[in-house]
Amino acid sequence: MDERVPRDFETLRTTILERRQSLPKRIAQIAAYALDNPDDIAFGTAASIAASAGVQPSTLIRFAQQLGFDGFTSLQLVFRERLRERNSSYDERLAALRAKAEEGAGHRAIFDGFVAAASTSLNDISGRLNEDHFEAAITLLAKAETIYVLAKRRSYPVASYIAYALGKLKIRNQLIESAAGLNAEMISFASPRDAVIAISFSPYAPATIEEARVISEQRVPIVAITDSSFSPLAQFAKVWFEVAEADFAGFRSLSATMALAMALTVAVGEKRRDTAGKRKA
Amino acid sequence: MDERVPRDFETLRTTILERRQSLPKRIAQIAAYALDNPDDIAFGTAASIAASAGVQPSTLIRFAQQLGFDGFTSLQLVFRERLRERNSSYDERLAALRAKAEEGAGHRAIFDGFVAAASTSLNDISGRLNEDHFEAAITLLAKAETIYVLAKRRSYPVASYIAYALGKLKIRNQLIESAAGLNAEMISFASPRDAVIAISFSPYAPATIEEARVISEQRVPIVAITDSSFSPLAQFAKVWFEVAEADFAGFRSLSATMALAMALTVAVGEKRRDTAGKRKA
């Protein structure tokens, strides 16, 4: 048998889809069933699967043979392997990571801890994002002539990624950082037709808060990403997001903040394209 | 048989752990094996499992019976059910996010897309991290007098977070960035007693590659985080990590890279503390 036998599920899947047209009716029927109910194939017996799919066991074996396997059993192995390779359930895995991290078993534990913290944060924000706030922020930012990006210290990486992405999307932006200590001057150029994305988490970098205050007094609308409603940033912001980042070893994850920041950025880009399109039309 | 038979894996697990002490030796042996290798129980045959666990098939059946099942087959069902269920929750949720993101239903979809990309990346790296490389990198960095951090453009946010964290941990470091265009001079100070963390993904920023080349010619050891073994960074590095980041809307996630970067940083901090402690003692 020199025919190439699919060894992994993805190859198998592709092969089946390719041949779908040329397969006899009943074989096609079991093929469809297999792709729709891979778990059943993995666990069932030839008889039970055949029954669920509405064919004879022999058809199931012919199906396997058509694909180059020597019988149902070898086909089934591929479906089982797929389940094995899939990682354990999310919660189980997270718990395991956290456990390993907590018992402090060497350096690997540190890595696991950060992965767990990031996953937790993402999980958390994905359920909590307020969609109205999100839309409001996008609208506000899409109208801005220049988007100022304001963040220091721990939040600075997010700001720099926002600036990078905005640049890529050809949206005029200004990262408020200055080796020459000219932040105040930079800020003074901002007008109500601009907008600000400000990011700060407890303990809030005083410079960020102060700059946010100044800029809000110039009536420049602020979108804030912060960690609680008591955040001093919230009071200056037109729209603000509460992001709870899990921490590990004293360093908080940035994954949720990053995801939100990127989503904001790209959504603004998209909104601008839409608006520009409409204006032209 | 009015004994309560555990129906789901968690209950079963608890039951086994409770009774562990009171089980006969071989039964305890298979019990431990079952909890350690649940996948094998789900897929194997009584004979194969017994062989792997180093017991007789009959012992396996006795184990099942002790737990209230009427045979190995019914016990196995619980282990199979577990596999079925665990696939549904997390992966389905992720798939749902991705699907929503792909069908492009509004701005919320963009957010979902980034969350999904970040989760996928974390998921991926958590299974793939090479522990030997990780240890090697930590050892190498812990010995360095100064840690240079090198990354541009998309990878720059990671570099800035590393620099922030290293600073917090009081580890001497130098982020290679210079508004004044003095990168080359900065690099020229690096010696073989220092070390570099370099981060670059395709399309590799030419400046990063060039600087990595120069610095490696000065015999400064480099730890690289990059995206494939073909990466030009890999050839200059003493140790390198392959990180596959999922992307969305043209922007790759940074979550896995961030987690790895933070883990490296904190592990280096810890290793230094340990070493310092030993030296004192």
Place this chain on the structure above:
DNA sequence: GGCAATATGAAATAATAATTCCAATCCATA
């Protein structure tokens, strides 16, 4: 140390499941 109760190993047996085979049916083509 001896005895009973319990646990274990190994092979025989029963059960279950996969595969094969052949007759019946379907389908395309002349």
Place this chain on the structure above:
DNA sequence: TATGGATTGGAATTATTATTTCATATTGCC
């Protein structure tokens, strides 16, 4: 519409696998 080839259904066969049984070993207790 007749004919050959492909496809299908269903039962018979073969294989694999779970379970049982019984002899042997181990353990705890008097």
